[in-house]
Amino acid sequence: MSTSSVYHFTFLSQANNVDLNSAHLTAADMGLPEDVNIECRLQTLRGGKQQGSKLITLTVGDKTLRIVPTRAMAVLDVVRNGQRFGWDSPVKEVVHPHFINAEASGGLGWLDGFNEMLVRCGYQWAGHPGKDQGERLSLHGRIQNTPASEVSLEVEQQPPYRVTLKGRVDEKRFKSTNYEVFTELAMTPDEPYVHVTDTLSNLSNYDNSYQAIYHNNFGTPILEQGASLQIAARQVSPFNEYAQQGLAEWNQMPAPTVDFDEMVFNVFPLPDEDGQCHALLKNANGDAGVEVSWAIETLPVLTIWKNTDTLEQGYVVGIEPGTSFAYNRTHQWDLGLVPTIAGKESKQFKLRFGLFTEAEEVQASEELIDKIQITPTLVSNSPLVKL
């Protein structure tokens, strides 16, 4: 039996007091054959509110990801075969958590830095701001504005040359939260997929509640008039009264629309035989799309955030698997959507992004979803929560 050899590189380590301001790793540096297209850069951003933010640009085959260690290992965007997966927020800078005051304007400060493709919400709480159990919760929790404590790269030196970018992000408060999150982004040069594996560990010996929403956001060019969502789902319902008006077209995407603002839909997804759920956003032609897949075990519900307002305002659709919907936590206890993590327990969240740039890839995804959807999705007109 031969041992596989793995290239390791550390960008940041709180434990070892390592913190690189820039780095450039080529395939040769990683001990890979010359024809393997893998490369990684780290840079430190400057100016405005992005002063001090770190950005990792990781190329693996035809995919180039931009990852933000200082924002909990968020994925800013991905380009595959020249097509970008991500969106255009009015917030252009990669805002450093230093400049986020989550409590601002009644708990909306999180919005000052919101512009990534993959944004983590959680883990002590997620969802809309407001009071729950006497505590004022700010929008979508604290994790996204927490810099990683450890960041490293691992590259397998044999085919399929799996590349894994690892991070550790802590969410801690004395007597309240003692969480560590190990994040992993993994991919190979050959596959159109990015695999996310996050492990939430409760280091306390007490049980605690938690919430997680993976706020995955996609705009142009996939999002356009005629783009559509396909999701294997048991039930869809509007988040609130405003979304009721758009329920019939909940999965059909309009062009950028003045005064559309946002409609949110709550989805109970259906898993495949392996417990994986799948949601596809494809463009009008059906020759490009993004498939979000996730393990239903720990992410039982899905929020669709249809924010098809003007381009300037942020024309974007969110495909957001979660432990919970986007309501304030106070509304989710009765829905059974505030899970418990036991003392010393870990929970794993697994997602996969299919970055499709060809019609065949999109069709294969559609067929996969069709196969799961044996009975039609129940479209309910009643919001789950009376706001």
Added chain:
Amino acid sequence: MSTSSVYHFTFLSQANNVDLNSAHLTAADMGLPEDVNIECRLQTLRGGKQQGSKLITLTVGDKTLRIVPTRAMAVLDVVRNGQRFGWDSPVKEVVHPHFINAEASGGLGWLDGFNEMLVRCGYQWAGHPGKDQGERLSLHGRIQNTPASEVSLEVEQQPPYRVTLKGRVDEKRFKSTNYEVFTELAMTPDEPYVHVTDTLSNLSNYDNSYQAIYHNNFGTPILEQGASLQIAARQVSPFNEYAQQGLAEWNQMPAPTVDFDEMVFNVFPLPDEDGQCHALLKNANGDAGVEVSWAIETLPVLTIWKNTDTLEQGYVVGIEPGTSFAYNRTHQWDLGLVPTIAGKESKQFKLRFGLFTEAEEVQASEELIDKIQITPTLVSNSPLVKL
């Protein structure tokens, strides 16, 4: 036709990831004749809450300005001919926005860094903290605690050797604010003036409200017992009941006075034929003073902040042109002082500081103001707002 040539230098650029920690530009570096007294330094401040603050010291002829890019291009102070224009706040450090929590103590955190001569308040809101339209507004808005994203210097290489320090400061929040502010400080070696031209651009395609107050502050040596204000004005009224007591002497300055605290007066200014308003603060002898001039078009009202308390407490007078008075925004809708900036529109704010160190300069300013003031200022005893 000959093209004028201009020297350009970039201190900070988010777009190009440029961020200098120090710089020293001499007239020779700028391609100027040796006898032109123009010089510019950049330094990074250290220690306490000023850790990481940037400070630009710009000399143009007999004027030396200190500008703070990390605090929205604020002007810390100006010295002309050895006389300082600025004030002595109990806050001595050039506090980095990292250390400001605007929400602290009910929205007063802004006061932790307040010590400059030219402080911008705005632009989504300005004025006192409190609730308006369901939102808790912190004191004087967010712009002052926002670091510039772009900072550059331009120097014309021909007489009159105009020097322009440019900055861009963004104020953004997803779904709420999409503002960019281009700031310009311009001056020549020969003139006693500093020209401010700020351009607020609403990058959204939606109309939005905005407010701006230019919180210009002056202490000793101009401010002293017997110093006085002269302002071409239609009407003056006290801000509140406390200021009513000092209405008769609203423009006469006492020595530093224990328990004076602050009296605020609301002024409706009168413009000259070119739409420029002028306010002069002169010393007791009338041989030194500062003249604040501004375009009434976008800055229709003026707040006089008479904070002639003890030296330790901050002996200072504010001459503050604005879109609005210093009340919380909730009180200003009815006054018509919460203007709208249309989608894609820009608004320009123009101010000029006359830095006078001789009696002739002061007298010329007085005559200018006298000429505008054809009918006497109406001194009203009634605050505009019942607090």
Added chain:
Amino acid sequence: MSTSSVYHFTFLSQANNVDLNSAHLTAADMGLPEDVNIECRLQTLRGGKQQGSKLITLTVGDKTLRIVPTRAMAVLDVVRNGQRFGWDSPVKEVVHPHFINAEASGGLGWLDGFNEMLVRCGYQWAGHPGKDQGERLSLHGRIQNTPASEVSLEVEQQPPYRVTLKGRVDEKRFKSTNYEVFTELAMTPDEPYVHVTDTLSNLSNYDNSYQAIYHNNFGTPILEQGASLQIAARQVSPFNEYAQQGLAEWNQMPAPTVDFDEMVFNVFPLPDEDGQCHALLKNANGDAGVEVSWAIETLPVLTIWKNTDTLEQGYVVGIEPGTSFAYNRTHQWDLGLVPTIAGKESKQFKLRFGLFTEAEEVQASEELIDKIQITPTLVSNSPLVKL
């Protein structure tokens, strides 16, 4: 008369724009004889929320202290003869104030960085969060999340080779607080003591209220089942109803205990002839302990924070001399525990830590305390405040 010569070294100076990222000073560098065991290092920490925190490691004889200039000169821990004085908080990082939002979750953000042996609470206010006089006070005030402005080392070059680490920390807000705190940690190679001398200066010419609590925290190995407190005290009472249940064993320490949470006891201490109070925490064997001594003049009361919960939760006892108890300030006016500092006045807080690693040291401390305690401590069952 000979002048003693003193070695000076500056790590940080706001006034002189000095800010070292690392330093290593040996006895030779300090001009000391080779056999004097004095050494000092400065390092800058990296990763997560400790990005940019400074840490000074100071060895003086058999004592090694770790001090955090960026957190108001807190003492992270001390090791003497291989025995650590400090505790294990779930918060592992030396959190930079940048990442603390004191207002978070109703004023509890302070807890995000709480892990030191010596933590200063104050000085405008201390105690539990909540409203007082219309102002929302966050937990334990602002000083601990304020970086020092000046940090320097002084070493006497003659026996007993006294070493003093000095800091200055400012707490300022325009119109509210104009405090400077000069901190001193002093020790010699021969003594088992660390001397703390803090001087709070009110630079304003107005009187102001203030509060200070020295939140000194000790965990394993001294804290263990059978460890006990000995304090010369006039009276002990429970902080609240929960602490009433543990009043009988208020000074006896259990093993780490699930669901113990915290019991807090309010102590009125008895001073010795020199006005010094003493509290001893010794281990079960009585061969190791920590003695906290302090001048009653400015620190008239003592809080015992018995947080003997599980190791993971933070198994720790606080011995906390203060101007005040840990109640929100609103409850302390009537207790006479919100003192006034006059304009231009200074107040000095003096503490001494006895770091005992031998039975004789512990016994000597017990005897000292016994001698003061002529009449028994009154153990009252009534909390001073009805919450």
